[in-house]
Amino acid sequence: MSEMAIEAVGLGRDFGAFRAVTDVSFSVEAGEIFGYLGANGAGKSTTIRMLCGLLLPSRGTARVAGFDVGQKPEAVKAAIGYMSQKFSLYLDLPVRDNLDFFGGAYGISGRALPRRAAEVTELCGLGGLGPRITGTLPAGLRQRLALACAILHRPAVLFLDEPTACVDPQARRLFWRVIRQLAASGTTIFVTTHYLDEAEYCRRIGLMAAGRLIALDTPAALKRAYVPGRVFLVRGENLAATTSAVRAQPGILAFEPFGAGLHLQAEPALWNEASVKLAVERAGGREVVVEAADPSLEDVFLAALGRAEPAA
């Protein structure tokens, strides 16, 4: 393995007396999709903005695409693409003029520019939209246009700050297809999100809470580490009335409504599927099905928060 695509060492940022990011350290391999998860205000955007050279770190250093962010910001800028959290293209210009501007901004000129613009338009599924005024596009298309503008110069590292906020599920899936294609062709992706299901697309994820990086690993390893025991899903009708009966069962570690069903986390040794099913049916549940489920990242996140809080 040569150099890491992103390497942060003790990176931190204060706003006045407020610590927005408290000394985070991590590294991201080239070609990896790295997810950064956390609630609003956790410090995700602040971290990204330091890595992009938009914000000076108060402490620590970072190397992106092989260049030190503090010392070679120009080289970093040329090597990265960035989609900010707020949609930020020119709404009053047509799609093609936005592509033209950002292409030129990255130094692409002459015949290479329209050729490259056509390529990214194709890749992002924006064919035929060139003359449309950007402000009239639906959110999903805008998002993909912002992505197209951010990858015109074939960046080695792509930073996406909540790229799919306010986008419908269909558009999110399309967006992620493009992201995975980019990663497959070698682009390193650093993406923040608060959609936990999206984190499953990431090879590794970092969990942020109150400016701290509280956990970092692959989704599977995180689940193993933070969600001991097994997870079960109870489905059926009239389950709302049965919660106290379920809770009384032996070996139940955690418990929460999940859609129309119940999400259980249980100690494997004490788990008795038949007795749980019986208890639910006695309490009034009908057509009850109990099945083993994968722990979700939500479980992981809650567990990690629970462990981090007493320490903090």
Add this chain to the structure above:
Amino acid sequence: MIGKERTERAEGTERMQKAGKRGRAWAVALAAVVRKEVRQTLRDRRVMFLLIVAPLLQTVILGYAVDFDFENVPTLVVDLDRTATSRMHARRLLADHTLQRQPGGASVTTATAELRSGKAAAAIVLPPGLERDVLAERPAEVQVLLDGTDPNRAMVVASAAARYFGETAEDLLRERLARAHVPPPPVIRAEPRALYNPGLETAPFMMPGVMTMLLVITTTIVTAMGLSREREMGTLEQVLVTPIPPLVLLLGKMTPPLVIGCFDVFLVLTAGVWLFGVPVSGPPAVLAAGTLLYLVCTLGIGLLISSVSKTQQQSFLAGFLFIMPAILLSGVMTPVQAMPAWLRMVTYVNPVRYFIEVLRGNLLKGAGFADLWWRLGALGMIGVIILFVATMRLRKRMA
């Protein structure tokens, strides 16, 4: 030895190639910013209006409306004498059309009421016994009542009446001396002759003022709001992650207002020459140099404003807060010489002041570099300083 030389030369070439590559990238980026700015400007109806239609409208409106040449001032003649002599004086007083007789003015009381209501701006009261006094060669007094709310107009009426009756008195004196066979006394008469703007018309004097005000209003505010808008929309952040250096971005953003400013000068000048007979008597190179340097100042101020304000609204307000005193303290409206000394000091750092002097000198008096060089120099210096401070501030804020 040779090897070392070769590597050194190779390093030099490489460095030069790197610099050349970077220069080319900047040129490409600058072109991209200019293209984008032009497209946005062309699409923005409000800006287009502000930059093109508003200047023309203001030229025409100000050119016609701001007119200090008073003619046909509505005047009442209160003839209390009702004789051939009084009627003759009334007729001759009105003959040059400075004053125009209004119906009414039966008595001093009604004339006063009519002045108050605005029906007339002045009343000439010819007293009873005027003819008798004149024939008897006794002193006579003609009263001139003025509406002083507009001092300029009042002065015009007063001096027209004073001139007429002064000349009349002189004629009477001559007649009397001639009758007594005394040679007429020597007369010293002042004969004003205007070297520039010989007709003493207002429009040629006002047109440079209109140009000066237009340029500062349009270019300063458009520039100030342009950057704030990008900040507000979030596009500035997106631009700042590209390798465009802030200076290139600012240069690119200044290009359209600079071009449009030059175009506005051309537009207003053409309208002025065509509609109001404004002379273009000086060397055009001085006009061009003055305009460019002035635009550097106004654009720099726009950038400076956008470096201290957060939103478009703040920029707009700050723009007006600057423009108002800048125009009042420039000599566009009132002569700088008439200001108190401490205010006059302020005008020395006011680019608007230098530009109006360059324009008036160049257009109306035919002044060239020899007469105007230090004003051009002052404009250039102010422009460079403002631009420098603004870009430093913005670079710091963007970094």
